[in-house]
Amino acid sequence: MGDKFQLIGEVSPGTAGWTVKVVVAEKFSPRVAQRSLTKYQNLILMDSEGSTVQATLYGQNITAFQDELILGKTYLISNALVKETSAEYKAKSGEMQWTISGRTRIRRVEENNSNILISTYSFTDFEDLPKYMDSNVDISVVGIIIDIKPRRIIQTRFGKECQVQDLVLINKMFDTVLLTMWEAFVDNECKYISQNLKKKACSDWKVSQSNVIQCSFLVDGEFELVEEFKCWGHTNSEIIDNIVSEKHYLTFTPSKLSSKLSVPTDEKDFTEIKEHSRAENCGRVSVKVLNQTYWYMSCNNCNKISSENYGDIYPCVFCKCIDAKAIPRAKVYMQLTDPTGYINATAIGNPAEYFLQSNAEILMKQTLIPSVESMRLSMDEDEIFYVKAIARESSPDYKFEILFIVNPSQIEGDKNKGKAPVEHIGEPIRLLELTTKRSLFHSDTDDAQSSKKKFDKSRIESTKKKSMHSKTLFAVHMEKRDV
DNA sequence: CCCCCCCC
Numbered sequence: 232m233g234d235k236f237q238l239i240g241e242v243s244p245g246t247a248g249w250t251v252k253v254v255v256a257e258k259f260s261p262r263v264a265q266r267s268l269t270k271y272q273n274l275i276l277m278d279s280e281g282s283t284v285q286a287t288l289y290g291q292n293i294t295a296f297q298d299e300l301i302l303g304k305t306y307l308i309s310n311a312l313v314k315e316t317s318a319e320y321k322a323k324s325g326e327m328q329w330t331i332s333g334r335t336r337i338r339r340v341e342e343n344n345s346n347i348l349i350s351t352y353s354f355t356d357f358e359d360l361p362k363y364m365d366s367n368v369d370i371s372v373v374g375i376i377i378d379i380k381p382r383r384i385i386q387t388r389f390g391k392e393c394q395v396q397d398l399v400l401i402n403k404m405f406d407t408v409l410l411t412m413w414e415a416f417v418d419n420e421c422k423y424i425s426q427n428l429k430k431k432a433c434s435d436w437k438v439s440q441s442n443v444i445q446c447s448f449l450v451d452g453e454f455e456l457v458e459e460f461k462c463w464g465h466t467n468s469e470i471i472d473n474i475v476s477e478k479h480y481l482t483f484t485p486s487k488l489s490s491k492l493s494v495p496t497d498e499k500d501f502t503e504i505k506e507h508s509r510a511e512n513c514g515r516v517s518v519k520v521l522n523q524t525y526w527y528m529s530c531n532n533c534n535k536i537s538s539e540n541y542g543d544i545y546p547c548v549f550c551k552c553i554d555a556k557a558i559p560r561a562k563v564y565m566q567l568t569d570p571t572g573y574i575n576a577t578a579i580g581n582p583a584e585y586f587l588q589s590n591a592e593i594l595m596k597q598t599l600i601p602s603v604e605s606m607r608l609s610m611d612e613d614e615i616f617y618v619k620a621i622a623r624e625s626s627p628d629y630k631f632e633i634l635f636i637v638n639p640s641q642i643e644g645d646k647n648k649g650k651a652p653v654e655h656i657g658e659p660i661r662l663l664e665l666t667t668k669r670s671l672f673h674s675d676t677d678d679a680q681s682s683k684k685k686f687d688k689s690r691i692e693s694t695k696k697k698s699m700h701s702k703t704l705f706a707v708h709m710e711k712r713d714v
Numbered sequence: 715c716c717c718c719c720c721c722c
Contacts, residue, residue: 262721262722263721264720264721264722265721265722266721267720267721269719269720269721270720270721271720271721271722272721273721273722285722287720287721287722289719289720289721290719290720312719316722317722319722320721320722328721330719330720332718332719333717523718524717526717527716527717527718529716529717530716533715533716534715534716534717535715535716535717536716536717560716560717562716562717562718563717564717564718577716577717577718578717579715579716579717580715580716583717623719623720625719625720626719626720630718632716632717
């Protein structure tokens with residue numbers, strides 16, 4: 232399977248234009264980080280030489296890719312973000328780590344490379360397990376799950392309550408062991424396994440049960456399942472038969488394993504940024520834009536990032552649209568500063584194009600990254616940036632997004648002249664005085680009535696609707712250009 | 715809505 236592609240070891244952070252053919256050797260359950268709410272999922276990928284690399288998926292990518300990266304299947308992967316693992320963890324995770332995201336290109340290859348997988352595993356026989364008790368060594372076993380015990384709550388010796396659940400494993404010698412699943416494994420793997428056991432029970436159970444009855448139970452033990460522990464679960468009589476007829480090791484696993492597990496479901500929520508309140512009347516606000524790529528390739532249906540080439544039709548992993556088209560989308564990341572401090576904010580799509588005075592296609596075709604000044608010569612009037620503070624799932628701080636940019640002189644003059652066209656929910660409505668320079672950190676409020684204007688009314692209306700749950704829209708008055 | 719990063 233090697234041929235014209237790179238090997239895992241040949242790819243480092245600087246490597247350009249690489250493609251590696253890999254087998255998904257392991258796929259762990261999605262987890263939530265210890266110190267934040269970030270969801271992540273680790274995979275182990277293996278190349279033709281048996282070298283492995285840890286690959287990680289974050290957040291929504293976990294769900295998006297759950298059917299793309301199937302355990303035991305072969306893929307061509309390119310354009311993953313390659314990072315060196317920090318020294319702290321190097322011993323454990325190996326040299327490099329790949330982050331798989333929407334920009335990563337993944338192509339399924341119809342090849343059976345399970346022999347490569349098997350060759351790298353070393354399974355410990357059940358009868359040798361007692362040697363490893365309390366040794367904290369990671370070992371692998373292979374067996375069939377023939378029973379799952381009820382979940383129970385235990386107390387550790389430190390008084391902490393833990394949920395555990397026992398599985399009964401059987402090997403080809405009909406030895407059995409109890410495998411105790413801890414905490415998250417109860418919610419994830421056990422849940423999946425028990426569903427699977429039920430499903431199989433009617434048709435297959437008799438055969439395997441009669442097999443079990445014939446055997447003697449030689450070893451009973453209790454072993455902790457650590458994360459590196461490999462474990463395959465089946466109750467299919469055919470598989471048991473295979474084991475009996477000397478097909479020792481199984482390399483296939485339920486392909487939808489991860490989809491049955493606890494995948495993040497929470498919608499992102501928008502919350503108020505009271506803690507960002509500072510003094511008012513804080514003087515001028517300035518904007519700084521660092522050099523960056525002012526566009527990304529996106530799905531024309533859902534706007535999510537795409538790994539395809541411009542104009543290509545492809546099935547989008549995010550929205551599942553089968554004939555999505557890859558089109559560029561403008562984005563710009565900027566720093567807004569006032570005397571109280573600064574925030575970093577992103578503008579995507581329309582506000583980005585307005586700010587950059589360009590459009591996505593032109594931005595994409597720039598070979599050199601132009602400075603914002605050079606693109607924004609015409610902008611010499613005051614502007615209001617409507618910024619939304621969005622609570623992040625993963626950390627306590629907010630990210631800021633510029634929803635639209637309004638030039639006040641374009642707003643129709645009536646009694647609402649100059650008042651920001653944004654509804655504020657749950658707080659007294661106040662009007663934003665254009666002449667007042669607000670602190671960036673002041674979550675200000677605006678008047679819904681003022682949407683009676685010709686300026687881009689429909690867009691503002693639709694933004695309003697989407698912002699119904701938001702209490703965090705605030706406006707930043709930019710005084711002329713001050714880059 | 716969408717980008718980035720994120721974890722052991």
